[in-house]
Each structure stands twice: as C-alpha cells, then as structure tokens.
Amino acid sequence: NAGVTQTPKFQVLKTGQSMTLQCAQDMNHEYMSWYRQDPGMGLRLIHYSVGAGITDQGEVPNGYNVSRSTTEDFPLRLLSAAPSQTSVYFCASRPGLAAYEQYFGPGTRLTVT
C-alpha cells in the first residue's frame, strides 16, 4: 500500500490563480479530510468526506472546494488563491467515521504571492 499520497509537494501561486491539490489513498478508506497547518495554530479542518459523493465543511472552509467522486480521491480546489492561503496542507484518511486511527499524507507546502 502507498497509503495517503499528495501532489504536488511544493507549489507557488500568484494571487488570483486557481489550482487543485491532489490526494489519493489506496486503503479503501471511507473517511477523508483536508487540514491546513499554520505555525502556532496546529491543524485546522477545511473539509471532510464520509464517503463517495458526500462532503461537508470543517472549521475553515472559505476559499476551498472539494468533491469526492471516488473512494480513492479527494481533491482540494483553490478557486482564487489569496496570500492568507499560504500554508501546509495535509490530507488524511481513516477506515470509517468511528475509526480511531487517522493516516496522514506527507503534505503540500503552498505559497501564494
């Protein structure tokens, strides 16, 4: 198993550009989520999905869109990047909503200038 994979590892965007951060898992996990990590603030939940076709907002959803057309993939879209979205983004998955262990991807470091 590759686990949770994320691409790209690094990205620089200009303000107003759009892009999609990719996340995939090969463990047949139902639950997937996106977090952003900012210094001194821990990880904050952006969006999550409890299964294909189902998504919901987390703590900081503004400026981000998600979709879940397959069990494996959970892309995060930035429609119009802003400097405030400069952060490290982590995707995570777990077998189901009640499962205790969550598996994290290696992260995408995004800089918006």
Next chain:
Amino acid sequence: GEDVEQSLFLSVREGDSSVINCTYTDSSSTYLYWYKQEPGAGLQLLTYIFSNMDMKQDQRLTVLLNKKDKHLSLRIADTQTGDSAIYFCAERETSYDKVIFGPGTSLSVIP
C-alpha cells in the same frame, strides 16, 4: 467551542524524561491522541487513549489523562535525539467527525 492548548516549546537533555502537557475543553471527547511530526513530514500517530482510561503505557511512552481537569500528558522516558519533533495533542468529538488539534509542542533534545 472546542479548544486544545499546549506549550509551544520544550527542551530536554538526552537521556532525561520529557513531559509534554495538553489541556482540552470538550468534556465529551471520546479519544485523545498524541501525534508526532518530524521535519518536512506528515503526522504520525504515536498513541491514543480512550476517555474512560486514566493511563496508557507503550514502551517509552506513558500517557496520563485527568478527566476532571481535562489534562493530558505524554511522558517520553530516556529521551533520544531522534525524539526531536513537534508533538500534537488532539481530541476527538463524540460525533466522530472532527479531530481538534493543539498548536503542537516543539521538543528539542540536547545531546
């Protein structure tokens, strides 16, 4: 709302014990976690404890939970330089859909 707090930095000498503390606010938390993040890497689950437990030991790691004070601690015995990392405390809501993370404690181990 829910909040998880940790001190941001801790420095210890190699061979000593490290104690990382965490406080949380949600009394209905079902799981409490400790994650480790090494530089440039994602988060790795170190250990977890159910909210109906007081203590859990796993090799060099000891987790203590004081539900009355909503206080969680992680003790690392015989701390090594490879333990240098950021340690995140996290709580899981009863509804399961959210895991709330603390800001992380950066542990530096001095040789």
